Amino acid sequence: VRVNGVAAPPLPQINKGAAFTMEERKALHLSGLLPPTVKTMAQQVERCYGTYSQIPTNIQKYQYLRHLQERNEHLYYAFLEAHLSEVMPVIYTPTVGEACQKYSYMFNFSRGLSFSPDNIHKADEIVGEYHLQDIRMIVVTDSSAILGIGDQGYGGMGIPIGKLALYTAAGGVSPFQTCPVTIDVGTGREDL
Numbered sequence: 001v002r003v004n005g006v007a008a009p010p011l012p013q014i015n016k017g018a019a020f021t022m023e024e025r026k027a028l029h030l031s032g033l034l035p036p037t038v039k040t041m042a043q044q045v046e047r048c049y050g051t052y053s054q055i056p057t058n059i060q061k062y063q064y065l066r067h068l069q070e071r072n073e074h075l076y077y078a079f080l081e082a083h084l085s086e087v088m089p090v091i092y093t094p095t096v097g098e099a100c101q102k103y104s105y106m107f108n109f110s111r112g113l114s115f116s117p118d119n120i121h122k123a124d125e126i127v128g129e130y131h132l133q134d135i136r137m138i139v140v141t142d143s144s145a146i147l148g149i150g151d152q153g154y155g156g157m158g159i160p161i162g163k164l165a166l167y168t169a170a171g172g173v174s175p176f177q178t179c180p181v182t183i184d185v186g187t188g189r190e191d192l
Contacts, residue, residue: 080169112180
Protein backbone atom coordinates (compact mmCIF):
# COMPACT_ATOMS: atom_id res chain seq x y z
CA VAL A 1 0.00 0.00 0.00
CA ARG A 2 1.43 3.34 -0.99
CA VAL A 3 0.09 5.71 1.65
CA ASN A 4 1.82 8.05 4.04
CA GLY A 5 1.33 10.93 6.44
CA VAL A 6 -2.15 11.65 7.75
CA ALA A 7 -3.68 9.17 5.28
CA ALA A 8 -1.95 6.14 6.86
CA PRO A 9 -3.45 5.88 10.37
CA PRO A 10 -7.10 6.10 9.24
CA LEU A 11 -6.73 3.00 7.01
CA PRO A 12 -7.60 0.04 9.25
CA GLN A 13 -5.74 -2.43 7.03
CA ILE A 14 -2.39 -0.73 7.59
CA ASN A 15 -2.93 1.12 10.86
CA LYS A 16 -0.91 -0.27 13.77
CA GLY A 17 -1.52 2.64 16.12
CA ALA A 18 1.44 3.25 18.39
CA ALA A 19 3.06 -0.02 17.20
CA PHE A 20 4.57 1.65 14.12
CA THR A 21 8.34 1.38 14.59
CA MET A 22 10.47 4.51 14.36
CA GLU A 23 11.63 3.33 10.93
CA GLU A 24 8.04 2.88 9.74
CA ARG A 25 7.09 6.26 11.15
CA LYS A 26 9.91 7.87 9.22
CA ALA A 27 9.15 6.00 5.98
CA LEU A 28 5.41 6.74 6.20
CA HIS A 29 5.90 10.35 7.35
CA LEU A 30 4.11 9.72 10.64
CA SER A 31 6.52 11.63 12.86
CA GLY A 32 4.52 13.99 15.05
CA LEU A 33 1.24 12.26 14.19
CA LEU A 34 1.56 9.51 16.80
CA PRO A 35 2.59 9.42 20.46
CA PRO A 36 6.40 9.51 20.68
CA THR A 37 6.72 6.12 22.39
CA VAL A 38 6.42 2.96 20.36
CA LYS A 39 4.09 0.44 21.98
CA THR A 40 4.21 -3.23 21.11
CA MET A 41 1.11 -4.95 19.83
CA ALA A 42 1.00 -6.91 23.11
CA GLN A 43 0.97 -3.64 25.09
CA GLN A 44 -1.86 -2.31 22.93
CA VAL A 45 -3.82 -5.56 23.34
CA GLU A 46 -3.42 -5.28 27.11
CA ARG A 47 -4.66 -1.68 27.05
CA CYS A 48 -7.66 -2.65 24.91
CA TYR A 49 -8.45 -5.54 27.20
CA GLY A 50 -8.53 -3.15 30.15
CA THR A 51 -11.16 -1.09 28.34
CA TYR A 52 -13.07 -4.14 27.08
CA SER A 53 -13.25 -5.61 30.58
CA GLN A 54 -15.00 -2.50 31.88
CA ILE A 55 -17.79 -2.58 29.28
CA PRO A 56 -20.98 -3.82 30.97
CA THR A 57 -22.96 -5.56 28.20
CA ASN A 58 -22.06 -7.90 25.37
CA ILE A 59 -23.74 -5.71 22.75
CA GLN A 60 -21.60 -2.77 23.89
CA LYS A 61 -18.54 -5.04 23.75
CA TYR A 62 -19.58 -6.01 20.22
CA GLN A 63 -19.72 -2.35 19.24
CA TYR A 64 -16.33 -1.67 20.85
CA LEU A 65 -14.76 -4.53 18.90
CA ARG A 66 -16.40 -3.50 15.60
CA HIS A 67 -15.06 0.02 16.08
CA LEU A 68 -11.62 -1.41 16.80
CA GLN A 69 -11.83 -3.53 13.65
CA GLU A 70 -12.63 -0.45 11.58
CA ARG A 71 -9.79 1.59 13.12
CA ASN A 72 -6.94 -0.90 13.45
CA GLU A 73 -7.29 -4.40 12.01
CA HIS A 74 -3.84 -5.46 13.23
CA LEU A 75 -4.81 -4.70 16.81
CA TYR A 76 -8.31 -6.14 16.38
CA TYR A 77 -7.02 -9.54 15.26
CA ALA A 78 -4.21 -9.55 17.84
CA PHE A 79 -6.88 -8.88 20.47
CA LEU A 80 -9.14 -11.67 19.18
CA GLU A 81 -6.26 -14.15 19.06
CA ALA A 82 -5.21 -13.29 22.62
CA HIS A 83 -8.75 -13.59 24.03
CA LEU A 84 -10.56 -15.80 21.51
CA SER A 85 -12.51 -18.02 23.90
CA GLU A 86 -13.77 -14.97 25.80
CA VAL A 87 -14.72 -12.86 22.77
CA MET A 88 -16.12 -15.59 20.51
CA PRO A 89 -19.66 -15.29 21.97
CA VAL A 90 -19.41 -11.51 21.53
CA ILE A 91 -18.27 -11.35 17.91
CA TYR A 92 -20.48 -14.26 16.90
CA THR A 93 -23.31 -16.17 18.54
CA PRO A 94 -25.18 -15.28 20.60
CA THR A 95 -24.39 -11.53 20.56
CA VAL A 96 -24.27 -11.19 16.78
CA GLY A 97 -28.00 -11.97 16.70
CA GLU A 98 -28.77 -8.91 18.80
CA ALA A 99 -26.28 -6.90 16.73
CA CYS A 100 -28.11 -7.91 13.54
CA GLN A 101 -31.42 -6.80 15.05
CA LYS A 102 -29.90 -3.42 16.01
CA TYR A 103 -27.60 -3.06 12.99
CA SER A 104 -29.38 -0.03 11.55
CA TYR A 105 -29.11 1.80 14.88
CA MET A 106 -25.46 0.86 15.38
CA PHE A 107 -24.23 1.27 11.79
CA ASN A 108 -21.05 3.33 11.55
CA PHE A 109 -18.84 1.60 9.01
CA SER A 110 -19.39 -0.06 5.70
CA ARG A 111 -17.68 -3.42 5.32
CA GLY A 112 -17.97 -5.85 2.45
CA LEU A 113 -20.36 -5.78 -0.47
CA SER A 114 -24.11 -5.47 -0.61
CA PHE A 115 -26.25 -6.41 -3.58
CA SER A 116 -29.93 -5.62 -4.05
CA PRO A 117 -32.38 -5.28 -6.93
CA ASP A 118 -31.24 -1.64 -7.13
CA ASN A 119 -27.61 -2.44 -7.93
CA ILE A 120 -27.39 -6.08 -9.06
CA HIS A 121 -27.14 -4.97 -12.69
CA LYS A 122 -23.81 -3.34 -11.73
CA ALA A 123 -22.42 -6.38 -9.89
CA ASP A 124 -19.31 -6.68 -12.09
CA GLU A 125 -18.51 -3.00 -11.59
CA ILE A 126 -19.09 -3.19 -7.83
CA VAL A 127 -16.82 -6.22 -7.47
CA GLY A 128 -14.18 -4.57 -9.68
CA GLU A 129 -14.15 -1.45 -7.52
CA TYR A 130 -13.86 -3.31 -4.21
CA HIS A 131 -10.72 -2.14 -2.40
CA LEU A 132 -9.40 -5.68 -1.83
CA GLN A 133 -8.61 -7.56 -5.03
CA ASP A 134 -7.12 -10.92 -3.96
CA ILE A 135 -10.29 -12.30 -2.37
CA ARG A 136 -10.10 -16.00 -1.55
CA MET A 137 -12.97 -16.41 0.89
CA ILE A 138 -16.46 -14.94 0.73
CA VAL A 139 -19.23 -15.42 3.29
CA VAL A 140 -22.65 -14.54 1.92
CA THR A 141 -25.98 -14.04 3.63
CA ASP A 142 -29.39 -13.28 2.24
CA SER A 143 -30.38 -12.28 5.80
CA SER A 144 -33.60 -14.26 5.55
CA ALA A 145 -33.18 -16.65 8.48
CA ILE A 146 -30.67 -15.18 10.91
CA LEU A 147 -30.04 -17.40 13.95
CA GLY A 148 -33.71 -18.17 14.42
CA ILE A 149 -34.69 -14.48 14.67
CA GLY A 150 -35.88 -14.23 11.08
CA ASP A 151 -35.24 -11.80 8.28
CA GLN A 152 -32.96 -8.93 9.28
CA GLY A 153 -32.47 -7.13 5.97
CA TYR A 154 -29.09 -5.45 5.62
CA GLY A 155 -28.59 -6.04 9.35
CA GLY A 156 -27.72 -9.63 8.52
CA MET A 157 -24.30 -8.35 7.40
CA GLY A 158 -23.16 -8.96 10.99
CA ILE A 159 -23.17 -12.70 10.27
CA PRO A 160 -20.55 -12.77 7.49
CA ILE A 161 -18.47 -10.11 9.28
CA GLY A 162 -18.43 -12.22 12.45
CA LYS A 163 -17.74 -15.52 10.67
CA LEU A 164 -14.84 -14.06 8.71
CA ALA A 165 -13.37 -12.56 11.90
CA LEU A 166 -13.42 -16.04 13.45
CA TYR A 167 -11.90 -17.61 10.33
CA THR A 168 -9.07 -15.09 10.59
CA ALA A 169 -8.48 -15.24 14.35
CA ALA A 170 -8.90 -18.99 14.76
CA GLY A 171 -8.10 -20.32 11.30
CA GLY A 172 -5.36 -18.03 10.06
CA VAL A 173 -7.25 -16.76 7.01
CA SER A 174 -5.87 -13.40 5.91
CA PRO A 175 -8.47 -10.68 6.51
CA PHE A 176 -7.21 -9.00 3.35
CA GLN A 177 -8.39 -11.98 1.31
CA THR A 178 -11.95 -12.10 2.67
CA CYS A 179 -15.17 -10.37 1.78
CA PRO A 180 -18.50 -10.36 3.63
CA VAL A 181 -21.47 -10.10 1.29
CA THR A 182 -25.17 -9.54 1.80
CA ILE A 183 -27.74 -10.14 -0.90
CA ASP A 184 -31.03 -8.34 -0.41
CA VAL A 185 -33.67 -10.70 -1.75
CA GLY A 186 -36.55 -8.71 -0.33
CA THR A 187 -38.54 -9.14 2.85
CA GLY A 188 -42.07 -9.42 4.04
CA ARG A 189 -41.25 -7.35 7.12
CA GLU A 190 -42.65 -3.87 6.82
CA ASP A 191 -40.42 -2.53 9.64
CA LEU A 192 -37.35 -3.16 7.50
